[in-house]
Amino acid sequence: MLIAGFLWAYWPTLVSLVQIWDREPDYSHGFLVIPLAGCFLWLNRERRPGFRLHWIGLLVIALSIGLRTVGIRFAIDSVDGYSILAWAAGVALLLGGGPMLRWAAPAIMFLFFMVPLPFRIEILLSQQLQSVATQISCFVLQLLGQPAFAENTTILLGDQQLKVEQACSGMRIFFGTFALAFAYIIFVRRELWEIVILLLSAAPIALIVNSLRIVATGLLYQNYSGEMARKFSHDISGWVMIPLAAALFGLLTLYLNRLVRETSPLELSELVNRKRSEA
Numbered sequence: 001m002l003i004a005g006f007l008w009a010y011w012p013t014l015v016s017l018v019q020i021w022d023r024e025p026d027y028s029h030g031f032l033v034i035p036l037a038g039c040f041l042w043l044n045r046e047r048r049p050g051f052r053l054h055w056i057g058l059l060v061i062a063l064s065i066g067l068r069t070v071g072i073r074f075a076i077d078s079v080d081g082y083s084i085l086a087w088a089a090g091v092a093l094l095l096g097g098g099p100m101l102r103w104a105a106p107a108i109m110f111l112f113f114m115v116p117l118p119f120r121i122e123i124l125l126s127q128q129l130q131s132v133a134t135q136i137s138c139f140v141l142q143l144l145g146q147p148a149f150a151e152n153t154t155i156l157l158g159d160q161q162l163k164v165e166q167a168c169s170g171m172r173i174f175f176g177t178f179a180l181a182f183a184y185i186i187f188v189r190r191e192l193w194e195i196v197i198l199l200l201s202a203a204p205i206a207l208i209v210n211s212l213r214i215v216a217t218g219l220l221y222q223n224y225s226g227e228m229a230r231k232f233s234h235d236i237s238g239w240v241m242i243p244l245a246a247a248l249f250g251l252l253t254l255y256l257n258r259l260v261r262e263t264s265p266l267e268l269s270e271l272v273n274r275k276r277s278e279a
Contacts, residue, residue: 009065010072011088020116028178032097033114037094039188040244044106049099057094064090081115106186113179126171134164134205135180144215146222155214160221164214176199177245184253194256201252209245 007014021030041048064086071080085108092104116122130153138155141148148157155162181202185195220228 005248006087009068011035013068013084016077017081018113021114026175027114027116028172029176032115033111033179036183037110040110040183041104041105043166043187046101048103049096050099051095052097053095054093054097056097056120056274057090057092060090061087062090076118078115078118084115085111107269109228110182110186113149113175113182122188123172129171129174129207129210130164133210133214136207136211137164137218140211140215141218144219146218154220157218157222160218162214162218162221173209173241173245174203175206176242177206177209177249178202180242180246180249184249188253197256198249198252201249205245205248205252208248209241213241 017030022029046201064083067083067086068080071077071083088104088108088111089101092108098104131194133155134150134155138148138150141155141157145159148154148155153164155164178199181198183197190198
């Protein structure tokens with residue numbers, strides 16, 4: 001009944017989200033968010049608390065309906081989308097109270113990645129990413145001996161002008177890397193300090209990968225042809241960026257695993273016996 005009510009209320013919102021995922025490359029990862037959230041719940045099914053109705057969940061569900069009403073009334077699509085998270089939290093509270101909400105919280109929070117950012121925040125973030133990506137890419141090209149100079153979000157590369165447009169700002173890889181970090185933290189239990197490092201590393205990894213794409217595009221412009229550079233930038237690089245980010249993220253997690261090794265306490269009698277055997 002809850003699922004039927006959700007589909008009835010949120011069907012237009014879901015259709016709108018799917019259209020955005022299909023139309024906007026920066027949010028194409030949205031198709032994977034709901035299946036992965038369900039996977040998180042399934043993998044932790046043994047930890048699920050028992051069902052017990054807590055009517056306070058109805059208040060949270062009512063709050064989600066209020067948020068959705070505000071989003072529709074003022075044409076704020078992001079608020080409409082984020083109200084799904086409030087609805088899911090309300091259902092968890094309704095079915096099992098606080099323990100159920102804590103169990104479902106990682107999957108519910110992961111749903112954040114399926115909703116596009118508010119327009120102003122998206123534009124501001126894209127502009128910052130454009131600027132940083134331009135500077136990093138220009139610096140790397142100079143290290144490689146290329147005549148590169150940055151002018152706003154354009155790289156002057158010899159006779160070529162390499163424009164780092166909004167579509168090349170790295171929003172796609174930025175979201176994808178954060179989702180990857182979040183998913184890894186859910187799948188593999190880590191210490192708090194490791195979780196903080198993994199989350200903080202998502203932005204630098206996204207910037208590095210996007211800058212490498214721009215550098216590769218610039219080198220193709222200089223040494224081959226503009227057609228090959230455009231083909232790589234628009235067709236091939238999209239398939240390479242996420243695996244490369246995953247590889248860098250894997251190297252970081254491997255380093256963290258080797259940085260601190262788990263130890264087990266040694267009994268005094270065992271230590272004495274070991275010393276005797278060595279004597």
